[in-house]
Structures are given as C-alpha cells and as structure tokens.
Amino acid sequence: VAKGEFLGEFEQLVLLALLRVGEGAYGMAIRREIQARAQREVSIGAVYATLDRLEEKGLVKSRIGEPTDPRGGRAKKCFTMTGAGARALERSQQAVRQMLEGLPARWNPAR
Amino acid sequence: MNDETNVIQPPRFAEWLLAQSLQGADRDAVLGDLQEEFTTCIAPSRGIAVARWWYRQQVARSLVPLCIRAWRRASVARASVACAAAGLATGLPATLLLTLRSFVLQQVPLKTTADVSAAFAAALLAIVALSLVTGVSCALRLLRSGSGSVR
Numbered sequence: 233v234a235k236g237e238f239l240g241e242f243e244q245l246v247l248l249a250l251l252r253v254g255e256g257a258y259g260m261a262i263r264r265e266i267q268a269r270a271q272r273e274v275s276i277g278a279v280y281a282t283l284d285r286l287e288e289k290g291l292v293k294s295r296i297g298e299p300t301d302p303r304g305g306r307a308k309k310c311f312t313m314t315g316a317g318a319r320a321l322e323r324s325q326q327a328v329r330q331m332l333e334g335l336p337a338r339w340n341p342a343r
Numbered sequence: 344m345n346d347e348t349n350v351i352q353p354p355r356f357a358e359w360l361l362a363q364s365l366q367g368a369d370r371d372a373v374l375g376d377l378q379e380e381f382t383t384c385i386a387p388s389r390g391i392a393v394a395r396w397w398y399r400q401q402v403a404r405s406l407v408p409l410c411i412r413a414w415r416r417a418s419v420a421r422a423s424v425a426c427a428a429a430g431l432a433t434g435l436p437a438t439l440l441l442t443l444r445s446f447v448l449q450q451v452p453l454k455t456t457a458d459v460s461a462a463f464a465a466a467l468l469a470i471v472a473l474s475l476v477t478g479v480s481c482a483l484r485l486l487r488s489g490s491g492s493v494r
Contacts, residue, residue, distance in 0.1 A: 260376035277405020280373055281412040296368050302383050306375030
C-alpha cells in the first residue's frame with residue numbers, strides 16, 4: 233500500500249467524527265464531536281482544512297445546504313464519506329490494530 | 344437592527360480577518376458555522392464576553408491551518424509573490440519611518456530624545472500595525488486568487 237493511502241491521525245479523527253455525526257455532518261458538528269469524544273480542542277479552520285484535503289483525495293464529498301438566520305444567512309456545507317474514504321479509514325485502523333497485536337494489555341486494551 | 348442584535352454580533356475585525364483567507368462557499372461555511380455556534384451555543388450559555396473571546400481564539404487558531412492549506416494549493420510562484428508583497432507592505436513603511444525618525448532627531452537638538460522617541464515610536468507602531476494588516480490581507484488575496492478555493 234502506498235504511503236499516501238494511509239491517513240494521518242487527525243484525518244482519522246475527522247472521518248470517525250463524520251461517521252458518528254451521520255447525516256448532515258458539517259464542520260462545527262465534527263469539531264464538537266472531536267472535542268467531546270477525544271477531549272481535543274481543535275479549531276474550525278483545522279477541521280475545514282482537513283475536510284478540504286480529504287475531499288481533494290476523494291475520501292469525502294460535500295454539498296451546500298440552505299442559508300439560515302442563525303448563520304447570518306450563510307449556507308452550510310455538509311459532508312459525507314465516500315466508499316474510498318471508508319476503505320482508507322478501515323485500512324488505517326487495520327494497520328493500528330496489527331501494530332498493537334501481541335503487545336502488553338497496557339497498549340492493547342482489546343486483549 | 345435592535346440593540347440586542349448588535350450586542351450578539353461576533354467581533355467584526357476577527358470576522359473580517361478570517362474572511363480574507365476564505366472565499367465563496369467555504370467562506371460562508373466557516374463564518375456561518377462560527378456565527379451559529381457563537382449566537383446559539385456559546386453566548387447564551389457562557390456570556391457574550393466569553394463568546395467573543397472564544398470567537399477570536401477560533402479565528403486566531405484557524406488562520407494558520409487555512410493559510411498553510413492556501414499555500415499548498417497555490418503555485419510556488421504565486422505563493423512567493425504573496426510572501427514578498429506581505430514583506431514589502433510591512434517593511435517598507437517601517438524602514439521609511441525609521442529613517443525619518445533618525446533625520447528629525449538630528450534636526451531638533453532642543454527636544455529631548457525621549458520625548459521625540461515616544462511620539463515616533465507610537466507613530467511607528469501604528470503604521471507598522473496598519474501595514475502588517477494590509478500586507479497580510481494582500482498576501483491572502485493573492486494566495487486565494489490562484490488557488491481556486493482556499494478552504
């Protein structure tokens with residue numbers, strides 16, 4: 233598998249948050265999910281920069297929603313994971329699982 | 344627009360600064376997300392002062408990843424021009440003012456150096472700050488003009 237086909241740590245977090253949020257996932261919802269579950273304070277810019285990179289790789293796709301009043305009349309951008317995105321995430325998670333295999337329980341809570 | 348609506352507006356300068364690094368649908372998406380979180384979540388639960396601080400912090404922390412992304416998407420040539428524009432817009436006025444300051448200090452022997460220095464230091468700081476904002480703004484516009492979409 234080529235180097236570029238693996239995902240970085242933050243890319244994996246963004247894709248997993250995208251899965252958790254589900255239908256209508258957008259930047260701020262993804263940021264909130266990462267903050268709540270990974271206890272990691274991230275900026276909205278970092279989330280959008282990552283989503284943009286993932287979209288460029290064909291791992292997510294976006295659609296523009298309707299403008300709303302609380303957003304100052306600005307449209308929302310919603311994201312969904314593509315098949316290639318799901319495969320890339322699975323590959324990266326598999327790589328981590330294989331690296332953990334055989335290690336003491338401290339490193340491998342699944343044991 | 345009533346007073347209450349005015350009070351819960353996000354900080355204008357931070358909003359403007361962030362808008363400079365974005366365009367089109369991405370600008371709407373990022374600024375809209377921030378405004379929605381600001382007005383519907385942070386301000387009602389934690390107060391306007393905290394919400395404004397949160398907004399400014401988000402903008403400050405967002406600029407770096409967004410600019411890096413813009414840089415990567417822009418061609419090397421355009422990115423170099425943007426860097427040079429920012430440097431020139433900041434450095435040139437500062438150099439001119441420093442030269443002017445040295446010249447005036449030589450011509451006014453009766454004034455104490457401290458008095459003149461304080462006045463010039465204040466003017467210098469103001470002009471450098473203004474130049475910096477202009478330079479960075481120009482650089483961001485240059486970057487995003489060549490990148491199609493800077494997200």
